[in-house]
Amino acid sequence: MTADAIRQEFSGKGLAGVYPGGKTWAEDIAADGTTDYREAEIRRPGQWWTTKLEFCFRYPEPGVGGCFRITKVSANCYELYDYSSEFGRAEAPPLQKGAWNGRMWRTQAPHTCEATPSA
Numbered sequence: 001m002t003a004d005a006i007r008q009e010f011s012g013k014g015l016a017g018v019y020p021g022g023k024t025w026a027e028d029i030a031a032d033g034t035t036d037y038r039e040a041e042i043r044r045p046g047q048w049w050t051t052k053l054e055f056c057f058r059y060p061e062p063g064v065g066g067c068f069r070i071t072k073v074s075a076n077c078y079e080l081y082d083y084s085s086e087f088g089r090a091e092a093p094p095l096q097k098g099a100w101n102g103r104m105w106r107t108q109a110p111h112t113c114e115a116t117p118s119a
Contacts, residue, residue, distance in 0.1 A: 001070040001078075003050035009072075009106070010055070016111075017080075017104030026107070037063070054083050068101065076105045077113035 001009070012031040018024050025039040035046040037059060046059035057065040068080040079100040105111035 001053075001055075001072060003052055003054075005072075006050050006055045006070055014107035015104050016107050017102050019102050020100065025102075035059075055080070071100075073103075074112040076109050076111050078104050080104065 010029045012029065014026065014028050016024065016026045023039065025037065027038065028036040029048055030036075033047055033049060035048050035057060037044045037046055037057075044059040044063045046057055046063065046065060048058075049056050051067065053069055054067040055070050056067040059065050067083040069083055071079045071081065073079055080102040081099065082101045103113050105113060
């Protein structure tokens with residue numbers, strides 16, 4: 001996704017997601033560039049921004065953050081690829097099991113990700 005598409009689909013929205021190992025998270029993406037990340041007992045305020053093709057996050061230590069390429073898989077399902085990885089730098093990250101760093105969806109609508117990720 002491009003920076004414009006990322007801002008349009010996620011700015012001012014709540015997100016939820018799952019890491020490849022099954023751990024879940026939620027994050028509010030405020031229009032002012034701040035975030036509120038939650039994972040189990042962890043809560044981290046942070047900042048978000050975009051580059052030409054990346055969705056980036058920064059959190060206080062030890063949260064750090066990173067930049068991700070976002071691939072829209074379906075109407076409300078997105079895969080995140082760490083930009084520092086081979087797949088994140090690819091022209092189009094693959095829909096390949098184990099290649100993504102997380103899946104996410106907007107919380108304002110039902111997600112369209114499979115219960116068990118197939119890609």
